[in-house]
Amino acid sequence: MITLKTYNRKELGDFISSGDFQQYDFLPVTRHRALSHIQNPKASAEDTLLILAFYEEKLVGYVGCFPDHFDIDGKKIRYAWLSTLYVNPEYRKKRPAKALLKKVFEEYEGRIAITEFTKEAEALYNIMGVFEYVFPKEGKRYYFRTDAAKMIPEKKPGTQSLKPLFQLLDVAANGLISIKNLSTQKPDFKYEMLDRIDQESAVFINGFPNRRNADEINIFIDNPWVLEGKKDDQYFFSSFAGTFKYFWIKIFDQTNKLTSCFLLQLRDGYLKIPYLFTDSNSDEVVRFLNYFIITHKVKGFTSYQTGLNKAIQNSKVFSHIYERDFRREYLFHTNLLALLPDNFNPNYQDGDGDCMMT
Numbered sequence: 001m002i003t004l005k006t007y008n009r010k011e012l013g014d015f016i017s018s019g020d021f022q023q024y025d026f027l028p029v030t031r032h033r034a035l036s037h038i039q040n041p042k043a044s045a046e047d048t049l050l051i052l053a054f055y056e057e058k059l060v061g062y063v064g065c066f067p068d069h070f071d072i073d074g075k076k077i078r079y080a081w082l083s084t085l086y087v088n089p090e091y092r093k094k095r096p097a098k099a100l101l102k103k104v105f106e107e108y109e110g111r112i113a114i115t116e117f118t119k120e121a122e123a124l125y126n127i128m129g130v131f132e133y134v135f136p137k138e139g140k141r142y143y144f145r146t147d148a149a150k151m152i153p154e155k156k157p158g159t160q161s162l163k164p165l166f167q168l169l170d171v172a173a174n175g176l177i178s179i180k181n182l183s184t185q186k187p188d189f190k191y192e193m194l195d196r197i198d199q200e201s202a203v204f205i206n207g208f209p210n211r212r213n214a215d216e217i218n219i220f221i222d223n224p225w226v227l228e229g230k231k232d233d234q235y236f237f238s239s240f241a242g243t244f245k246y247f248w249i250k251i252f253d254q255t256n257k258l259t260s261c262f263l264l265q266l267r268d269g270y271l272k273i274p275y276l277f278t279d280s281n282s283d284e285v286v287r288f289l290n291y292f293i294i295t296h297k298v299k300g301f302t303s304y305q306t307g308l309n310k311a312i313q314n315s316k317v318f319s320h321i322y323e324r325d326f327r328r329e330y331l332f333h334t335n336l337l338a339l340l341p342d343n344f345n346p347n348y349q350d351g352d353g354d355c356m357m358t
Contacts, residue, residue: 013034028059037050042216049064066083072344116354131334134331136330137327194247195246197214249262260282276305286312290317
């Protein structure tokens with residue numbers, strides 16, 4: 001029989017500080033990810049953040065919860081994102097995944113949202129029969145350098161032996177791309193790159209509708225889910241990367257007025273833009289991005305910022321070599337949807353939910 005154990009903020013802190021989370025065959029959470037969940041300003045003391053599933057006292061699965069809320073007409077509607085769901089394949093017939101999900105629904109009264117899920121997880125969520133697809137985001141991924149040595153063997157494992165050849169081809173192709181980019185000049189407008197959001201930016205972004213304020217974004221910048229270092233094979237979700245950095249960018253006009261600011265996340269050569277705030281056209285944002293991408297040797301850049309993507313399409317300076325359409329789906333539990341007004345749109349930015357964390 002499957003038994004379940006829940007952890008709120010204090011219990012999760014005790015679980016981590018005691019080291020008990022390391023006693024199992026696999027990790028149900030990493031120390032730094034747990035600490036980030038504990039620091040989440042939208043998590044109450046009573047909110048369940050982690051649930052473990054046991055079969056005959058053996059850990060067989062877990063699910064992570066990331067509390068959030070909507071403020072609608074002065075009313076706070078609390079809900080949670082499913083941030084992780086893992087089940088030991090050897091115990092799937094015992095149905096721990098179903099038990100974990102039912103417990104999550106119970107803890108949050110069905111107020112659950114999910115995004116960035118795998119195909120396998122999506123199939124399970126659809127089987128539950130309580131989720132609906134809502135608020136999809138159309139995006140783009142732009143490529144700037146070849147990465148055949150990584151991408152081809154991942155998609156076609158049978159080509160693993162050819163990896164040295166792919167590496168040589170990458171070196172040759174990217175060498176030519178680097179030569180072409182030598183003529184790229186530093187932007188001729190004033191900008192700043194910071195490690196986190198400053199007070200001037202905080203005041204600026206308060207003028208925009210957004211799901212997270214500067215303090216909340218800074219908390220997650222300071223408490224990331226991913227650290228730079230060697231991957232921990234005992235944890236099956238994002239935990240370590242060769243490179244993982246946040247950059248807060250500010251752009252000014254000729255009168256020294258702040259006109260745009262945005263958050264960039266760089267992970268192992270791939271760039272995201274979780275948050276973008278601008279009261280001007282996006283031309284200067286595009287020009288800065290192009291310079292940043294070239295100077296940091298970015299391989300790919302993913303953006304769900306519709307206005308920015310339109311500006312990129314019209315730009316003559318954005319030096320990508322290829323692009324692909326992407327679509328981000330969101331699943332909302334019907335209990336959560338029932339609490340939202342008709343025609344409600346959360347207007348999520350790329351980093352909302354748990355997307356900026358990985």
